[in-house]
Amino acid sequence: MTKGRILLVEDDSALAELLVYNLKREDFEVAHTADGEEAMLLAQETPPDLVLLDWMIEGISGIEVCRRLRRHPDTANVPIIMLTARGEEADRIRGLETGADDYITKPFSPRELVARVGAVLRRVRPALAGEQLAYGDLEMDIVAHKVRRGGESIALGPTEFRLLRHFLEHPGRVFSRERLLDSVWGHDSDIEPRTVDVHIRRLRKAVNAGGRSDIIRTVRSAGYALDSDAAR
Template identity: 80%
Template structure:
């Protein structure tokens, strides 16, 4: 299981303690603050996988924190669930329009919130919701480091494994060679862009062995995508 990093922004100490306990039991790595400004600093220092954000927190409102998280490059795509005692439709709409992905009204059960969080993570980052990633007839066990296509084991080198894992975590997304270099090889890498093409070719050869349809799409002038329609 991949540990998901959660940023909890909640100024009710008792509720924060309860949520930390429940989410740590679910194997989340939880950072918590009651302060909106500190939340932005924490998010910049270590990008969370998901943010639980109370509407009313210290120094900055939850709405303003949400707005600023969406403007910051590091957190622009991080899912945000807003927690609030406000149940009016207008407030819910305002939260969603500001950039929140979901909205949970107090009082709520921790089990319901955990289910909502996992549902959002499954949509956004499948690797954080479980140890097996699937797409079409392709399956990756991230713990055992095994890949199967149509039930048959696929032999991959470490780089091809990381490359495929990144594509499986973002099915349908088109990644440029630069983005793939940053995500798979690391931002400090001095590897040339054409190296990405070489590893994509190796990955294609491995996952399409035996005449199986090609599910890796090449998008001219844009990059590569995991796409069932590519075949």
């Protein structure tokens, strides 16, 4: 499993090539575009785990891309790091107020960028910070391959374990069957999307056993999410 999917929006081809190389070397999956409009399409088609966004890009500006990403429900919570030559405090504040989570002023070293990416992802994806994941009374020990809810052990098959891990890494986010197939089963999977429903039912039965509240939300025509509101 990769450390995360990064969308890099940068029109300096030499810098983009350098960043893609360094991020992939650190086991990140990277999609790159130099165009703001294409960045929006890519982000909405396959929401990334983090966006690296240059302020000055082709088409719509980076600051406008940031604003639109924050307005769209599929990308509203995706962390964004702005990359820019603008070092003035007013510009940094503008970027942060628009919705950026962090801000890196050029020139910077690839090592610094990778470190910043890791720091931001650790804040939003606990799995990158250690071996434990938790949501409400649900806990997962990734290394020991154990799941507990309310202090009681839950037996899960390998696929259900991977599925739950994915949900725990992205609590509250809705994933379509196709996205789950891509993230949990892999790009080359020839499994039918409806098979996801079978594994969701198995997972739901296991984590909700004993009359516990259902924390897996079904969103009609959209997919599934790990969401405590599902029980209300």
